[in-house]
Amino acid sequence: MAARRAASTTADAGDNPVGPGSGPHAPTARTSGPAGPGTRAPNIRSQVSLALREALIIGRIQPGRSVTLRGLAEELGTSPMPVREAIRGLAAENALDVSVSGRVAVPRMTDRKFGEILDARMLLEPQVAVLALPFLGKADVRRLQALDDEIDASLGNGDVEAYMRLNHAFHFAIYEAAGSEVLLPLVESVWLQFGPFMRMVYGRVGTRMLVDHHKQAIAAIGARDAAALRAAIRADIAEGMQLIGEGIGAAGTT
Amino acid sequence: MAARRAASTTADAGDNPVGPGSGPHAPTARTSGPAGPGTRAPNIRSQVSLALREALIIGRIQPGRSVTLRGLAEELGTSPMPVREAIRGLAAENALDVSVSGRVAVPRMTDRKFGEILDARMLLEPQVAVLALPFLGKADVRRLQALDDEIDASLGNGDVEAYMRLNHAFHFAIYEAAGSEVLLPLVESVWLQFGPFMRMVYGRVGTRMLVDHHKQAIAAIGARDAAALRAAIRADIAEGMQLIGEGIGAAGTT
């Protein structure tokens, strides 16, 4: 990350898409060493899984990109073993695609799958937001406003990756307040599935014409208006996904 | 060991809950040998995962029951390795609970979790059913009727395990027709989460007072009536879950 990555146009190979920006051979798998006494030294698998999840949600890995055990292991400075389990977990969430021969890749988008994702988001996310509403206080409203300001800034300077990360943070700052053990993982699974595609489309068409409904959502939360919050989330999903959906024909099944 | 293990009534250890009913040392992990030429010899992990999924959906494993890698591996006649990956996948779907120390167990039910599962089912399943409606023909209706007859029979003779299996088969015979890549896995994940608890409740209160709305659903499918199908599924979920929900206080967090 020190030096910005050279633009690579090859679709199926290239430099490391995952990893928080540190060098490829940085000892990410650090369990020993002077970790904080409060931190319980999470296992390597969790770190791999987290890195992969973020890479998918941010869209740092392109759809169709193949993910190899040994490659990812070397990239993260560990053995293939934790990667295997992490990949297995992501595959169970349909965030990664395992072919019949066992090869693992980021799934490509299809128009029907896109429609299903839109359906799932429209069903789940407004409901989760409404469930979260009673738990959202003034501090949360301020935090959401700050996030939305950052989002506007990222849209202004065309930083797609920052937008992806911040948009996810905004939505899940709302959803997580519900403390949902069942619904939230379902929403996460859906986001993992459309993240890479969303990123690819934004990378091509840009984020300039993107209109979100975050301010309406913030206002609804501040007013404790469940109906307005539901409507804002619905509108946000509908408009955002419509913009992305237009990219399917151009870039979807490539 | 060859003989059946003595029946143990302790909640946290005992005989094999998983496995298709064959002997504990049946060579489930058969990759060599004269397999059919068409079958591509699915890997052991898939078999382990399938066995676990069925055990959870049927409710053959009790909530709170701990699942150990080596134990399950020996039970299925394989090494711990495929079990590890299968468990990791199930854990990613929230079908299994991994404690901070890494111990794996079937999650226990809580009232709030139960409410969320009800929410998720009410949101997803009617929608999936309606999406499947255009793909359901007369042959499917006959198949559903046959399944429902079997369900009635299982209710009559109090065969809880058969009921669990058949009820799942009935619902997913409808849902799977939609060919959904996104929504169906979400529904599956939810079923995996309440299967063990449902089974436990039915095992205690019996299935006698159970009323389903399968016949209305079949009629709605036959009439191609989306609204009626949606209503039937909603009613089926609501009534079934209400009966189960009454068991939370008695047996939920034990």
Add this chain to the structure above:
DNA sequence: TGAAGGGATTTGTGATCACTTAATTGCAGC
């Protein structure tokens, strides 16, 4: 009789290895 301590066992984790199969590449033949 109860609790606390310690040792033995269990269990998950990460690494490595051997094996099989699927891609890929290179080469020969047409």
Add this chain to the structure above:
DNA sequence: GCTGCAATTAAGTGATCACAAATCCCTTCA
């Protein structure tokens, strides 16, 4: 120059091992 085949490489899979941590059980002492 293109096609088809074969050798090579790459990659997933299952097994085994070493290790650390957690759990369990048994002993011992108050």
